[in-house]
Amino acid sequence: MKWDELAQEPCSVARSLAVIGDRWTLMILRDAFLGLRRFEAFQARLGISRSIVTERLNLLVAEGVLERRPYQDRPVRHEYRLTAKGLDLHPVIMAIVDWGDRHYAGEAGPPMLRRHKGCGCDFHAVQVCSECGEPVTARDVEARPGPGAATVRSFT
Amino acid sequence: MKWDELAQEPCSVARSLAVIGDRWTLMILRDAFLGLRRFEAFQARLGISRSIVTERLNLLVAEGVLERRPYQDRPVRHEYRLTAKGLDLHPVIMAIVDWGDRHYAGEAGPPMLRRHKGCGCDFHAVQVCSECGEPVTARDVEARPGPGAATVRSFT
DNA sequence: GATCTCCGTTCAGATTTCGAACTCAGGTTC
DNA sequence: GAACCTGAGTTCGAAATCTGAACGGAGATC
Numbered sequence: 001m002k003w004d005e006l007a008q009e010p011c012s013v014a015r016s017l018a019v020i021g022d023r024w025t026l027m028i029l030r031d032a033f034l035g036l037r038r039f040e041a042f043q044a045r046l047g048i049s050r051s052i053v054t055e056r057l058n059l060l061v062a063e064g065v066l067e068r069r070p071y072q073d074r075p076v077r078h079e080y081r082l083t084a085k086g087l088d089l090h091p092v093i094m095a096i097v098d099w100g101d102r103h104y105a106g107e108a109g110p111p112m113l114r115r116h117k118g119c120g121c122d123f124h125a126v127q128v129c130s131e132c133g134e135p136v137t138a139r140d141v142e143a144r145p146g147p148g149a150a151t152v153r154s155f156t
Numbered sequence: 157m158k159w160d161e162l163a164q165e166p167c168s169v170a171r172s173l174a175v176i177g178d179r180w181t182l183m184i185l186r187d188a189f190l191g192l193r194r195f196e197a198f199q200a201r202l203g204i205s206r207s208i209v210t211e212r213l214n215l216l217v218a219e220g221v222l223e224r225r226p227y228q229d230r231p232v233r234h235e236y237r238l239t240a241k242g243l244d245l246h247p248v249i250m251a252i253v254d255w256g257d258r259h260y261a262g263e264a265g266p267p268m269l270r271r272h273k274g275c276g277c278d279f280h281a282v283q284v285c286s287e288c289g290e291p292v293t294a295r296d297v298e299a300r301p302g303p304g305a306a307t308v309r310s311f312t
Numbered sequence: 313g314a315t316c317t318c319c320g321t322t323c324a325g326a327t328t329t330c331g332a333a334c335t336c337a338g339g340t341t342c
Numbered sequence: 343g344a345a346c347c348t349g350a351g352t353t354c355g356a357a358a359t360c361t362g363a364a365c366g367g368a369g370a371t372c
Contacts, residue, residue, distance in 0.1 A: 001203040002361095003179060003328095010267040012256025013186045013249065020252075023159060023177060023329090030169045034299060039350055047157040049331050054351060075338045077349060082294075085259055090294035091283045092255060093169065095247040096176075100168025103241055109303035111166040117296050119288035126286045127247045132275035133282075138238075138246040140273050143190060147265035158330095159358095179359095195319055205361050210320060231368045233318065 010149055019063045020089065024048060025056050026096070032066065032086065033093055037079040065089065094125040166305055175219045176245065180204060181212050182252070188222065188242065189249055193235035221245065250281040 001009075007018035020026055028042055036042055043053045057080055060066040065086040071079045082089075094114075101110040101124065116123045129136050157165075163174035176182055184198055192198055199209045213236055216222040221242040227235045238245075257266040257280065272279045285292050 006183075007260075011186070012253045012260065012266060012268065014183065014256075015260040016252045016256035017179075017182055021179060021182060023173075023179070026173055026177060027162075027170065030167070033294060040348080043350095049329085050351070051353085052330070055329095075349075087294045088255055088258060090297075091251040091281070092248065094283060094292070094297075095251045096172045097168045099244055099248060100170075100172035102244060104163075104168065104171040105304055110168060111302055111304040112168065112299050113302040115298045115300070116285040116287060116290070116292060117298055118290050118292075119285060121285070121287035123285045123287045123292075125247070125283040125292060126289075127250060127281040128284050129272040129275060129277070129279045130282045131272065131277035131279045134272070134274050136250070136272060136274075136279075136281060138189060138243045141246075141250075142271045142273055143268050144271070146267055146269040148261055148267040196317085199319095206320070207322080208360070231318075231370090 019059070019065065020092070022056065022059075024052055025060065026093070028053070028056050028060070029065070029086070029089060030093060032080065032082050033090065037071075037081055039078075039080070042080075060086070091125070095127075098124045172248075175215070175221065176248070178212065178215075180208060181216065182249070184209070184212055184216070185221070185238075185242070185245060186249060188236065188238050189246065193227075193237055195234075195236070198236075216242070247281070251283075254280045 004018075006014045006021070009015065020029065024046065027046055031042055031045055036045065039053060039057065042057070043050055046053070057066065057068075061068045061080070063085075064083055066080040067083045067086075068078045068080055070076050097112070097114075105111070113122045114124075115121065127136050128134060129140075160174070162170045162177070165171065176185065180202065183202055187198055187201055192201065195209060195213065198213070199206055202209070213222065213224075217224050217236070219241075220239055222236040223239045223242075224234045224236055226232050253268070253270075261267070269278045270280075271277065283292050284290060285296075
């Protein structure tokens with residue numbers, strides 16, 4: 001399988017990764033969630049080539065994850081903001097952060113703390129079942145084909 | 157920043173992505189969570205070059221995400237199983253699946269359903285605060301530097 | 313002993329990705 | 343108005359990565 005065939009796979013992981021599975025894309029999204037919005041800011045923070053920033057931002061805009069909007073005229077300057085679809089990626093980032101915190105924080109503790117505004121506590125994310133509200137682990141889940149599994153292409 | 161400097165960043169996203177942020181690694185982990193364990197199985201399902209499968213499996217083993225253990229002698233054959241650290245990645249995969257289900261499932265519906273064994277329902281994952289149990293969205297979170305933020309390397 | 317399976321390794325060549333320098337348009341400084 | 347700055351890209355050669363295909367080897371099967 002080639003990388004650009006991923007999007008056609010009947011698998012939500014593959015389809016998502018076709019958009020965000022790139023080396024730098026998730027790093028850009030991390031910064032977007034931390035509030036960065038400008039081309040220069042992304043480029044400077046990541047210290048990667050401008051062409052890569054350009055390409056990734058364009059892809060994320062094309063996919064509707066970021067929105068490119070002018071924030072001034074003369075000269076026109078644009079900023080990149082998370083759309084609703086982009087904000088839906090928050091659980092992905094949080095899950096990645098939590099794994100990193102747990103396994104790579106070292107002696108010093110996690111490099112960032114996150115406070116839940118609702119209760120004021122520093123927290124980490126817990127995944128629960130949308131139906132019963134109980135925490136879910138790998139062993140509690142049983143996967144099976146769903147309605148979109150066998151997308152048969154018709155020839156007529 | 158180069159790709160292999162990611163692991164040194166004082167950021168849990170960067171550190172995690174240094175391990176799992178690769179193009180194919182998350183696809184391999186997806187299959188591992190679906191129960192695949194053998195080299196041939198990963199290679200056949202992904203349809204990618206054997207050398208890449210080798211390399212990724214070795215990296216995941218080196219990082220302690222997968223464990224390589226013999227499942228027969230004469231000839232020795234190994235299988236790759238998720239370790240506890242690997243199982244901790246389940247929330248990441250779930251979050252990615254949920255995003256894909258929500259934004260790329262199309263008319264036919266999601267390609268896979270997941271049932272929570274606890275309550276027997278098909279479900280999706282909801283992230284809640286570890287402290288108060290309320291659902292968490294991007295807007296509810298406030299990030300600030302933590303104890304591991306300024307890892308100053310001593311020269312003595 | 314020929315062939316098959318499983319699990320890799322190797323290598324040349326194609327493809328992609330990257331970094332550094334360049335462009336460009338407008339604004340600011342003096 | 344000349345020199346310089348800033349934000350946002352583009353270009354292009356070099357470097358990394360991926361592919362496909364062949365090879366190896368250790369036992370099993372026929």
